[in-house]
Amino acid sequence: ARYFGLIPAAGIGARMGSAIPKQYVNIAGQPMLVHALAAFAQTPMIAHTFVVVSPDDGYVDGALAASALAGRVDLSVLRVGGATRQDSVLHGLRAMREQVGDDDWVLVHDAARPGLDGELIERLIAALKGDEVGGLLALPVVDTLKRADAGQGVAETVPRERLWAAQTPQMFSYGLLRRALEQATDVTDEASAIEALGLVPKLVEGSTRNFKVTLPQDVALAELHLKGQA
Ligand code: CTP
Numbered sequence: 588a589r590y591f592g593l594i595p596a597a598g599i600g601a602r603m604g605s606a607i608p609k610q611y612v613n614i615a616g617q618p619m620l621v622h623a624l625a626a627f628a629q630t631p632m633i634a635h636t637f638v639v640v641s642p643d644d645g646y647v648d649g650a651l652a653a654s655a656l657a658g659r660v661d662l663s664v665l666r667v668g669g670a671t672r673q674d675s676v677l678h679g680l681r682a683m684r685e686q687v688g689d690d691d692w693v694l695v696h697d698a699a700r701p702g703l704d705g706e707l708i709e710r711l712i713a714a715l716k717g718d719e720v721g722g723l724l725a726l727p728v729v730d731t732l733k734r735a736d737a738g739q740g741v742a743e744t745v746p747r748e749r750l751w752a753a754q755t756p757q758m759f760s761y762g763l764l765r766r767a768l769e770q771a772t773d774v775t776d777e778a779s780a781i782e783a784l785g786l787v788p789k790l791v792e793g794s795t796r797n798f799k800v801t802l803p804q805d806v807a808l809a810e811l812h813l814k815g816q817a
């Protein structure tokens with residue numbers, strides 16, 4: 588089986604509120620998307636990487652051409668992004684069909700996680716070698732968690748024991764992932780679509796540096812990580 592990257596990059600970055608879509612915001616000299624792509628490009632085990640952007644995206648060609656990756660990466664841009672992250676991933680999977688077999692692995696990774704590196708990709712692949720289902724990078728939750736009532740009162744404290752925060756990449760075979768996402772409704776990651784089939788994805792320890800850049804203040808922290816200062 589081969590390994591493929593699939594990077595959904597068709598969001599608008601509403602919470603970031605930047606003038607250009609979040610995935611193109613410059614971090615340590617490169618657009619966020621280029622950092623995510625570079626991790627796949629640096630990993631010899633990855634056969635090819637697919638990036639899903641919105642059909643009317645006016646940034647991707649310029650961002651890639653201006654990057655150090657230009658012409659060096661086995662990469663396809665699929666202009667099939669949808670209204671939700673789940674739609675973008677599913678449309679990407681459909682568009683990859685000709686090039687990928689059911690037993691090949693697909694590693695789905697957010698463009699908004701520029702802190703991924705080749706070592707984390709290799710850790711995920713190594714941990715899931717021979718696994719029947721697949722799995723994801725994740726980290727044990729460190730904060731004490733509160734569930735709110737209808738307002739901002741605390742309804743309960745959620746025991747932190749055994750709680751993990753999901754990251755990406757999330758790695759499943761093409762055939763299984765496609766089947767899971769074709770059937771899923773309202774999932775925010777690939778693993779939950781797999782869980783809905785009654786299967787058990789594995790948790791593989793990720794890294795704090797692989798956090799998702801969501802709010803404007805996240806940019807500075809991502810920059811420190813990428814410059815090796817955090
Ligand atoms: N994404 C996508 N298609 C969508 C929505 C999101 O491909 N319709 C991608 C984003 O580009 C991002 C990843 O999914 O790489 C994670 O989503 P998120 O961090 O929520 O990004 P946005 O949806 O762009 O941000 P926001 O939710 O603040 O609008």
Ligand code: MG
Binds near residue numbers: 598
């Ligand atoms: Mg979003």
